[in-house]
Each structure stands twice: as C-alpha cells, then as structure tokens.
Amino acid sequence: MEWNKRAYLDMFSTQLRHLPQEERLDAIREIEDAIEDGMTGGLSERAILLRLGDPRKLAKAYQSDYLTKDGLTFSLRRIWLMLSFYSTTGLLSAIVVPLLATIAYGFGFVAVITPIAGILRSLGVPWISMSFTGENDVPLNWSIPYSLVVTAFLGIIAYFSRKALTTYLQFLSKQYSKLIPRN
Numbered sequence: 001m002e003w004n005k006r007a008y009l010d011m012f013s014t015q016l017r018h019l020p021q022e023e024r025l026d027a028i029r030e031i032e033d034a035i036e037d038g039m040t041g042g043l044s045e046r047a048i049l050l051r052l053g054d055p056r057k058l059a060k061a062y063q064s065d066y067l068t069k070d071g072l073t074f075s076l077r078r079i080w081l082m083l084s085f086y087s088t089t090g091l092l093s094a095i096v097v098p099l100l101a102t103i104a105y106g107f108g109f110v111a112v113i114t115p116i117a118g119i120l121r122s123l124g125v126p127w128i129s130m131s132f133t134g135e136n137d138v139p140l141n142w143s144i145p146y147s148l149v150v151t152a153f154l155g156i157i158a159y160f161s162r163k164a165l166t167t168y169l170q171f172l173s174k175q176y177s178k179l180i181p182r183n
C-alpha cells in the first residue's frame with residue numbers, strides 16, 4: 001500500500017488503541033518527529049515511510065515496548081493484554097503462548113491444591129482419592145508425603161513452563177523493539 005504521512009499516522013494511531021492515551025500520544029509524536037527529522041535531512045516522505053515499515057508492525061513494536069516496561073503495576077488486565085498481544089504476533093505465537101500459559105498457571109494452581117488435598121485426605125476426608133496407578137490407593141498415612149512429591153513434580157513443570165513462556169515473550173519483544181526508530 002502506498003502511504004502518505006497522514007494516512008500512515010492514522011493507521012498507526014488506530015493500531016495503538018489499547019495503549020493508555022499518554023503512551024499512544026508519545027508514540028505518535030515520536031513517529032512524527034522521526035518523519036520530520038528525515039525530511040529535514042533531505043529524505044522524501046515516501047522514503048521515510050518505507051524505512052519505518054508497515055504501521056501495523058510498528059504499532060505492535062510500541063505495544064510490546066509498553067507491555068514489557070518496568071514499573072507497570074501487576075494486574076489481570078495487563079496479563080490479559082499481554083496474552084492477547086503476544087497471541088496475535090504470528091501463527092506460532094497463537095499456539096505457543098496460550099499453551100505455555102495454560103501449562104504454567106494450570107500446573108501451578110494444581111501444585112498449590114495438591115498438598116491441601118493430601119492434608120485433608122490424611123484427616124480422613126473420604127471423597128479425596130490418591131492412587132499410584134489408578135488401582136492401588138495410597139495408604140492414608142502416606143497422603144501428605146505422596147502429595148508433596150506430586151506437588152514438587154507439578155511445581156517443576158509449572159516453573160519451567162513459565163520460564164519458557166517468559167523467554168519466548170522476551171524474544172518476541174526484542175524482535176519488535178528493533179522496529180522502533182531510535183535517535
């Protein structure tokens with residue numbers, strides 16, 4: 001598509017709609033400045049816009065930069081924005097991000113519940129069942145040690161899944177940050 005400055009900035013702005021207004025305005029000003037600096041340096045508007053690349057990808061770079069910024073408060077909204085953003089960065093991400101997030105947080109949750117179940121079972125709660133292979137029940141007095149071993153196993157899976165997810169998200173963020181024009 002052939003872009004002019006106004007159409008480029010409009011598309012860029014539209015793609016930044018999920019960012020807070022202040023962040024969005026800062027990003028737009030930064031791109032406007034990059035365009036003006038390029039034109040002052042003798043480049044044509046077309047050459048500058050070609051160098052900046054697709055405004056949708058550039059907007060994703062700014063979104064990535066915002067989501068990985070230190071000092072942002074931890075909230076469910078931020079987690080949701082991060083998951084929805086990174087899940088739309090490509091086909092592989094649409095599979096990897098939800099899968100690793102589900103494994104990491106699902107196994108983490110179950111790792112917290114398992115020792116509680118072990119304690120309750122050792123106290124005689126009849127509806128909690130623990131078995132080695134589905135047929136051989138764990139003796140009541142082994143409920144807590146067994147649940148702790150299972151908890152450790154689940155915790156390790158959750159930890160390494162979360163670590164893999166974090167590493168993958170950082171990799172994507174670094175790739176996108178290369179698109180942001182820096183002075």
